[in-house]
Amino acid sequence: MTVMTRLLPALLSFVLMLSVSLPLAAQSTQDAPLPDKAVEALLQVLKDDAARAALVEKLEAAQSESEDKPAGGVVSGIASLLSVVSTTAERFGQQVTQSANLLIRLPDMTINMVNELGREDNRSFWLSLLTMIGAVLVAALAAEWIVVRLLARPLRAMEAKEGEQTLFRVIYVVGRLLLKLPPVLAFAGAAFGVLSLFNPEPVPRLLLLTVINSNLFVRIGTVIGQIVLSPRVSNLRLIPFTDETANYLYIWVRRFLITIFYGYFFAEAALLLGLPAGAYNLLLKLLGLLVLAMTVAFILQNREPVAVTLKGESTGASAILRSRLAGSWHIFGILYAIAGYLVWALEIPDGFAFIARATAVTLIILVAAKLLRGGLRRLTTRLFRLNDETRARYPMLEARANRYLPAIDRIGAAIITVLALIPILQVWGVDVFGWLGSEAGQGFAGSLASIVFTVAIALLVWEAVSIGIERYLKAKSEEAGGGSQRLLTLLPLIRNFVRIALAVFAALIVLSELGINIAPLLAGAGVVGLAIGFGAQTLVKDVITGVFMLMENSIAVNDWVRISDQFGRIESMSIRTVRIRDLDGQVHTIPFGEITMVTNLSREFGVAMMDIGVAYREDYDEVVEILSEIGREIYDEDEWKAQILTPLEVMGLQNLADSAVEIRVKFQTKPMMQWKVRREFLKRVKKAFDARGIEIPFPHQTIYFGVDKDGTAPPANFRPLPDTSESST
Numbered sequence: 061m062t063v064m065t066r067l068l069p070a071l072l073s074f075v076l077m078l079s080v081s082l083p084l085a086a087q088s089t090q091d092a093p094l095p096d097k098a099v100e101a102l103l104q105v106l107k108d109d110a111a112r113a114a115l116v117e118k119l120e121a122a123q124s125e126s127e128d129k130p131a132g133g134v135v136s137g138i139a140s141l142l143s144v145v146s147t148t149a150e151r152f153g154q155q156v157t158q159s160a161n162l163l164i165r166l167p168d169m170t171i172n173m174v175n176e177l178g179r180e181d182n183r184s185f186w187l188s189l190l191t192m193i194g195a196v197l198v199a200a201l202a203a204e205w206i207v208v209r210l211l212a213r214p215l216r217a218m219e220a221k222e223g224e225q226t227l228f229r230v231i232y233v234v235g236r237l238l239l240k241l242p243p244v245l246a247f248a249g250a251a252f253g254v255l256s257l258f259n260p261e262p263v264p265r266l267l268l269l270t271v272i273n274s275n276l277f278v279r280i281g282t283v284i285g286q287i288v289l290s291p292r293v294s295n296l297r298l299i300p301f302t303d304e305t306a307n308y309l310y311i312w313v314r315r316f317l318i319t320i321f322y323g324y325f326f327a328e329a330a331l332l333l334g335l336p337a338g339a340y341n342l343l344l345k346l347l348g349l350l351v352l353a354m355t356v357a358f359i360l361q362n363r364e365p366v367a368v369t370l371k372g373e374s375t376g377a378s379a380i381l382r383s384r385l386a387g388s389w390h391i392f393g394i395l396y397a398i399a400g401y402l403v404w405a406l407e408i409p410d411g412f413a414f415i416a417r418a419t420a421v422t423l424i425i426l427v428a429a430k431l432l433r434g435g436l437r438r439l440t441t442r443l444f445r446l447n448d449e450t451r452a453r454y455p456m457l458e459a460r461a462n463r464y465l466p467a468i469d470r471i472g473a474a475i476i477t478v479l480a481l482i483p484i485l486q487v488w489g490v491d492v493f494g495w496l497g498s499e500a501g502q503g504f505a506g507s508l509a510s511i512v513f514t515v516a517i518a519l520l521v522w523e524a525v526s527i528g529i530e531r532y533l534k535a536k537s538e539e540a541g542g543g544s545q546r547l548l549t550l551l552p553l554i555r556n557f558v559r560i561a562l563a564v565f566a567a568l569i570v571l572s573e574l575g576i577n578i579a580p581l582l583a584g585a586g587v588v589g590l591a592i593g594f595g596a597q598t599l600v601k602d603v604i605t606g607v608f609m610l611m612e613n614s615i616a617v618n619d620w621v622r623i624s625d626q627f628g629r630i631e632s633m634s635i636r637t638v639r640i641r642d643l644d645g646q647v648h649t650i651p652f653g654e655i656t657m658v659t660n661l662s663r664e665f666g667v668a669m670m671d672i673g674v675a676y677r678e679d680y681d682e683v684v685e686i687l688s689e690i691g692r693e694i695y696d697e698d699e700w701k702a703q704i705l706t707p708l709e710v711m712g713l714q715n716l717a718d719s720a721v722e723i724r725v726k727f728q729t730k731p732m733m734q735w736k737v738r739r740e741f742l743k744r745v746k747k748a749f750d751a752r753g754i755e756i757p758f759p760h761q762t763i764y765f766g767v768d769k770d771g772t773a774p775p776a777n778f779r780p781l782p783d784t785s786e787s788s789t
Contacts, residue, residue, distance in 0.1 A: 673720030
């Protein structure tokens with residue numbers, strides 16, 4: 061609405077200048093005779109054989125040159141449009157000149173009119189005319205008032221009727237109409253009766269008829285508006301409007317009636333009083349322009365209420381159509397109002413019939429296109445639907461096929477739109493078929509076919525490469541195990557690379573088909589790529605290292621690794637960085653370019669390595685037997701057998717430490733299970749050693765007092781000191 065408000069003054073100004081200038085230009089071009097010099101020169105050429113032959117030769121050359129020019133639809137349409145614009149501009153210049161002359165002469169015309177009024181015969185004429193007009197209007201209004209007073213009571217009784225059923229309401233409405241018409245008929249009868257009594261001259265008679273007819277038509281239209289809208293009698297309203305809406309519409313009906321009829325008959329009266337024909341036509345065009353402005357204002361005022369009514373509460377496809385119509389109905393209304401005014405103002409032959417016919421055909425084409433669009437959508441949905449057997453054999457086929465369903469749907473919609481647009485343009489006067497048959501149209505069609513073929517080939521290549529990449533990476537990830545993150549990381553990378561490459565090649569081919577020189581684009585792309593390469597060396601290093609690490613499957617998500625002195629579990633990976641969360645919960649983001657060595661503790665199998673320390677006095681064989689027994693117990697249990705790959709292996713005496721004899725044992729477990737198995741084994745070793753009295757060394761201090769010769773140690777007398785804290789207090 062804001063855009064229309066800004067554009068409306070400029071549009072109205074243009075139409076105003078056009079409507080002012082066209083009639084005067086038409087009159088001047090029709091009445092202007094040929095100059096005498098031009099006639100004499102033409103006669104001399106026709107009498108001279110050589111000059112006449114030269115003229116004929118020039119005309120034939122001009123004719124052949126015009127035949128060589130293409131007559132395609134769009135070219136000829138543009139030429140016709142330019143011709144119309146040129147002719148209109150020429151007329152506009154002439155009409156501006158004539159209008160300026162009229163304005164210049166306006167003061168002289170005013171003085172002459174005042175002088176004419178000063179004459180005795182003119183004063184008597186105007187006095188007689190005004191007397192007759194006053195007498196006619198007083199008599200007509202008096203007769204109307206008397207009839208209104210006589211019918212007031214039956215009219216109130218009729219308006220008080222409650223027509224609950226439609227039939228009774230129609231009967232009451234007809235009765236109300238019959239009571240509303242007599243005042244109008246009384247007005248007309250009294251006016252024409254008084255007019256016949258005066259029996260004026262032809263010009264005054266026509267002026268009086270103009271005044272009577274203008275009032276009569278306004279009254280008849282007002283009565284019809286009161287009957288149809290019933291602004292003050294809601295119980296007899298045939299159309300379900302609210303009181304506010306009915307009164308609003310009735311006000312606008314009266315505005316249009318008063319403007320159209322009083323304005324038209326005013327112009328007719330001015331013409332009878334001696335107004336020039338050009339000024340009369342200008343006055344009519346200005347009146348039409350005023351009606352157009354009122355129509356546009358009425359449409360814009362009712363934009364939102366009509367939009368709400370058009371939207372309704374429907375769902376589905378009809379809801380989309382109604383929503384679009386609700387959002388743009390005012391634009392079509394304004395355009396049709398402007399087109400109607402231009403057809404009337406420019407006096408285009410059969411213009412209204414052409415607009416009505418083109419509008420009807422356009423609506424039929426749009427409805428057919430809408431039906432075809434729905435049928436195509438249902439057909440594509442059915443064609444891309446797989447049965448249960450095919451879906452079971454190829455589980456990814458339906459998802460891959462449905463990936464292109466929206467694209468096919470949009471392409472089908474675009475094709476239907478183009479097929480509908482061509483006949484619509486043809487109906488509205490644009491010779492599209494003629495242009496398509498011309499050399500330019502055929503060249504455009506060939507380029508369009510090449511572009512479509514290029515895009516189709518690019519899509520096929522893209523789909524084939526995408527399928528191959530997915531299958532290859534899926535197979536490799538299943539073989540290596542734990543490679544799902546690698547699949548999810550590499551697949552978008554390679555697919556994006558292929559997609560970008562295909563898009564660039566396809567875009568270059570399309571631009572070449574459109575006639576654009578792609579050599580500067582290639583040179584510019586090379587320079588830009590070189591600049592980016594120098595400015596982003598670190599980024600390129602990170603990306604390349606990440607690609608190779610992902611392809612080699614060195615690490616994967618959830619692996620426990622040691623990278624750059626950081627130990628923890630891999631949470632996620634991108635093409636440039638890896639995120640590790642350590643045992644303290646801290647997250648470390650490490651670029652791939654900074655990784656020099658990776659220690660992965662989660663691949664293929666894990667080893668639970670343990671060094672069991674016992675006191676020097678314990679029997680080695682007994683300890684080994686206990687450890688082996690615990691290992692067999694764990695390995696035979698179902699809970700732990702699924703996590704342990706090989707039985708316990710006693711590797712032997714590992715170390716004679718300061719206070720313990722260390723025996724090394726190990727389990728081979730599934731990845732990530734070594735720490736869990738280790739904790740369970742040590743728990744059982746502790747319980748078994750405690751049960752059998754085997755000492756597990758721990759740091760302690762032994763006080764040695766020496767021994768006698770017989771090997772006995774002297775007693776160590778120990779006497780605790782008394783607690784002196786209470787006595788001191």
